[in-house]
Amino acid sequence: MLKIFKKNKIPKRAALLQSNINFEVLPRTTLLSSALSKGIDWPHRCKVGSCGTCKCRVVSGEVKPNIDFSYTLNQEEIDAGFVLACQSELLSDIEVEINIKNKEKK
Amino acid sequence: MKFFINARYLIVPISSLITIFGIFIGSTYAWTGVILFGLYTIIDTLTKDIHLKAEIDDDGNSYGIKIFQYLVMYVMLPVFITIQIILAWRIYQYTSGVVLQNLSLGSIEYQNGISGINLIGAVISSALWAGLGIIYGHELSHNKKEGFFVSRLIMALSGASHFTYAHVYNHHLDLGHEDDPATAPRGRNVYLHTWLSHAGQSKFSFDMEAKKLKNQGKSFINKDNRWLLGYFYSLPSIFLFIWSGGLVGLVALAAVWILSNFLLEALNFMGHYGLIRKDGAVEHRHSWDNDSVFTSWFFIEIGRQCDHHVRGETYFWELDDVGGPNYGIGYFSLFVLTLYPPLFRKFVHKHLDNWDKNFATDEERLIANKFNIDQLGKASLVS
Numbered sequence: 166m167l168k169i170f171k172k173n174k175i176p177k178r179a180a181l182l183q184s185n186i187n188f189e190v191l192p193r194t195t196l197l198s199s200a201l202s203k204g205i206d207w208p209h210r211c212k213v214g215s216c217g218t219c220k221c222r223v224v225s226g227e228v229k230p231n232i233d234f235s236y237t238l239n240q241e242e243i244d245a246g247f248v249l250a251c252q253s254e255l256l257s258d259i260e261v262e263i264n265i266k267n268k269e270k271k
Numbered sequence: 272m273k274f275f276i277n278a279r280y281l282i283v284p285i286s287s288l289i290t291i292f293g294i295f296i297g298s299t300y301a302w303t304g305v306i307l308f309g310l311y312t313i314i315d316t317l318t319k320d321i322h323l324k325a326e327i328d329d330d331g332n333s334y335g336i337k338i339f340q341y342l343v344m345y346v347m348l349p350v351f352i353t354i355q356i357i358l359a360w361r362i363y364q365y366t367s368g369v370v371l372q373n374l375s376l377g378s379i380e381y382q383n384g385i386s387g388i389n390l391i392g393a394v395i396s397s398a399l400w401a402g403l404g405i406i407y408g409h410e411l412s413h414n415k416k417e418g419f420f421v422s423r424l425i426m427a428l429s430g431a432s433h434f435t436y437a438h439v440y441n442h443h444l445d446l447g448h449e450d451d452p453a454t455a456p457r458g459r460n461v462y463l464h465t466w467l468s469h470a471g472q473s474k475f476s477f478d479m480e481a482k483k484l485k486n487q488g489k490s491f492i493n494k495d496n497r498w499l500l501g502y503f504y505s506l507p508s509i510f511l512f513i514w515s516g517g518l519v520g521l522v523a524l525a526a527v528w529i530l531s532n533f534l535l536e537a538l539n540f541m542g543h544y545g546l547i548r549k550d551g552a553v554e555h556r557h558s559w560d561n562d563s564v565f566t567s568w569f570f571i572e573i574g575r576q577c578d579h580h581v582r583g584e585t586y587f588w589e590l591d592d593v594g595g596p597n598y599g600i601g602y603f604s605l606f607v608l609t610l611y612p613p614l615f616r617k618f619v620h621k622h623l624d625n626w627d628k629n630f631a632t633d634e635e636r637l638i639a640n641k642f643n644i645d646q647l648g649k650a651s652l653v654s
Contacts, residue, residue, distance in 0.1 A: 195584075198584070211443050211553070212582065212583050212584045213413060213439050213443050231415035231416060232419075235486065235487065236436075236440055236479060236483055239486060240486050251584065
């Protein structure tokens with residue numbers, strides 16, 4: 166019972182492999198909102214999980230998706246480890262690659 | 272201060288309970304929901320010139336209490352279910368020919384049985400307040416956890432569970448673009464928009480689900496089909512009303528659904544009428560704000576559309592005036608205007624001209640001019 170209240174209260178860290186940036190992600194906070202609050206220029210647009218602009222690839226570690234990514238990402242992307250940063254909370258420290266080339270889907 | 276800022280958003284919950292109580296008491300009190308709607312229209316109109324900014328403390332934090340506001344929104348699901356149950360009870364009494372007589376339950380006197388005219392009042396009251404439940408279905412659609420599911424259930428009570436997906440994946444992405452069925456182009460009236468927007472959003476949700484299932488190698492008829500599931504969530508309402516009154520029950524439910532969806536689509540209509548977005552990010556200029564004080568409190572800040580569409584992840588109590596296009600009046604007042612399309616078009620004309628002049632980009636202005644010529648038979652003041 167106590168474990169339920171204790172879980173996920175420790176901040177995790179996200180490391181951006183291509184830019185050597187490392188920042189803290191608080192519990193119940195998304196990867197994108199944490200990045201933006203640190204002043205990181207993370208590509209984003211809708212912030213509600215529908216455009217896919219903020220997608221990134223998790224190389225190591227685990228995230229908790231707040232939505233079903235399969236509406237926005239295709240199966241190949243999901244299999245390759247892509248997640249939507251605006252709808253991902255961290256379950257562990259992670260290393261990510263950001264696809265900064267794909268800023269606008271539409 | 273903190274108490275007041277949170278309590279002011281309780282107008283709909285309290286009014287919904289009063290409406291339920293009115294239907295329970297019966298006789299002419301069954302019209303309570305309609306009377307409240309009319310009363311609020313007057314209040315909204317009288318206070319249209321009062322506009323407030325979002326209040327924050329010295330540290331820049333909102334006074335909103337998240338756990339309280341979410342609790343209220345979740346509690347609204349059983350409240351809306353109760354509205355349907357109390358209406359179904361009255362329909363049962365009417366179709367069973369229960370004799371009109373005054374009874375008491377403890378110290379509360381109520382009329383057992385209901386006349387046809389007062390049943391109509393109960394149906395319209397229920398429909399109006401079920402329709403206003405949209406504001407909670409909308410807010411919770413932006414919560415990606417259990418709130419999303421509660422949103423689906425609230426919308427299912429109006430036969431519109433597809434809204435939750437379509438709103439997030441279609442409306443928020445394609446706003447102001449021809450791909451968004453919830454954006455009304457210039458020249459369209461609210462009645463036509465209701466049907467086109469409702470059907471368009473359901474089709475979007477259908478197509479999105481079909482594509483997802485195909486990608487996953489699953490058939491369309493599947494327990495994971497959330498478009499289908501959404502309509503299944505509406506089945507308890509259908510069974511309840513058929514059980515309560517057969518054909519009369521079904522007609523009453525149809526009336527509730529039509530009127531509540533009309534209110535939903537009227538909000539979409541008012542929120543983006545005539546605004547145009549060329550490809551690119553959604554900006555403040557792609558929505559109309561309706562943020563007079565009563566509208567803000569009653570509609571839990573849903574009228575701060577400009578901020579909401581740019582910061583879709585933001586809680587309603589944190590939304591603010593961002594200097595976007597603004598009708599200058601509240602939703603109740605504007606809703607009355609939309610009911611008579613020529614009057615609405617006359618009212619909105621100056622606002623659209625202002626948008627074309629002061630908000631639109633060159634590309635958007637070109638499209639606006641085309642609409643103005645094709646749909647309205649005039650060129651914009653801006654060329």
